[in-house]
Amino acid sequence: MSDGPAVEVEKVVKHFGEVRALDGVDLVAERGRVLGLLGPNGAGKTTLVRVLTTLIKPDAGCARVLGLDVVHEGARVREEIGLAGQYAAVDENLTGMENLTMVGRLYGSDRRAAKERSRELLERFDLVDAAGRPTKTYSGGMRRRLDLAAALVAKPPVLFLDEPTTGLDPRSRLSLWAVIEDLVSEGTSVLLTTQYLDEADRLAHNIAVIDHGRLIAEGTPEQLKDRLGGEHLDVTLEQPEDTERAVAALAPMSAARPAVDGHVIQVVVRERRGSIVDAVTRLSQAGIAVEDLALRRPSLDDVFLELTGRPAEPPADEATPVDDRAEQEEQAA
């Protein structure tokens, strides 16, 4: 196998009827790293994962996993990948052990080897006690863990995780994150879609933001934050009527005009160092009383809002299917 990237996507297009779910996406995921795929609902994240896992064929363009073409070498691609999705695809009537053993045998192991490997995974995912129970008795978090375990049965070098923690409680999310970090430290390449920016910030080495089926930004989380121009200084005034004068006083500190959001004036400052003192001096010279000052790095939420013009999805209580419009089109087509 070549030393190329884990995943390469070149100008991939996919239509579902009138909907252009992927509109010429280019993307590279390096080996041994996590690429976080961000985007609003319907941006095409799930569709891209489905193209890369050979579940659907692109209309145009080219996609390769470990150098293998997903259309022409689909069978070989499937030997190198694992997929865990937002649907927790396990058979409810089979036990955890039976589910994993079945998947192992379908990867081509004999029954004994598949059982051996299943035991290892059940241990690792803290499911030993539940191994003999049908999975319909499992909690949501346990099912997700089993689903991820099923994706790992054949120790695939490339792992696709489509919203692995959507709908999970915070504790289950943290434990799933730890597992993903372990896998990456062992050399697995991961492509992860998520609507949680904190998840991308914590796990991803690189982030690709897609919207309307196109790549609109990529880079490390830090690079993306830097694109927003450094530090944000949030100034809260004691007297709201001073706002106009305060904006005028703070304006020289920033290339852009300070934004007003309720009682808070947001200034994008060029230099972190000295900016608080600078702001206090300017405001006190103008005779304006300050209640609070805070200097912060832009969050990925700021990046997302800036790039897509929409806030990131609010954390959903339920697993919300992504790309549902596109998926329905797919079903209808």
Place this chain on the structure above:
Amino acid sequence: MRRLATDTLIIAERNLIRLPRAPELFIGFTLQPIMFVLLFNYVFGGAISTPGYSYIDFLIPGIIVQNIAFGGFATALGLNEDVRKGLIDRFRSLPMSRAAVLGGRTLADVATNTLSLTVLLVTGIIIGFTFNTSFGEAVAGIGLLLLFGYSFSWFLAFIGLLSKSSESVNSIGFIVVFPLTFVSSAFVPVASMPEGLSDFAEVNPFTVVVDAIRHLWLGAPAGNSVWGSVAWSFAIIAVFAPLAVARYRRAAVSA
């Protein structure tokens, strides 16, 4: 090809080990057929005239054919659920044979059909059914039933993959399969039906298969029914197996 065979067996095993754990399915394959035999025989039996045969002898081939047709609903409902729950996505992302998920499902139906066929035959024999033919012919009848059931499972596999919900799978069952099995020689002699309906019943594949079983078990006149049943079975497989596999290749979660 070896891959197809092993993967098919793995999937068939998956569908069979879940059976004892889903009591409603198990009851569907055992108690429900018994109930139908008893109801038909004791409630309608006295009112339906079947010249040349006692009603229980007439009924058993018919009700077994109907039962076998409905046996395939396990495939339709199971595949439909697998699509909706994303299990098909998992299978399709594995390096397994792409025909095995359907092959395994339909093969599991042969096992469950064997189970309900046995239950029905034993029930029938207890309440008076008797074979009037040689052992070989009786066994050939059982083989023919399983072949026809297998072919019908492919039709229902296609329906299950096509349907958006388990409700629509069930309504197809009621709207298509119920009339097909009733407007046949399964429960009453075709000659007793009004004109038009009897014309349809004559060509209905269910009539062909029921007549073939009556020939093989009771010694009724065969006509072309035995070879006709075999031909129908292969024709249904030839049409619906490729359709179902094509549908499976593009099946997508749409929930």
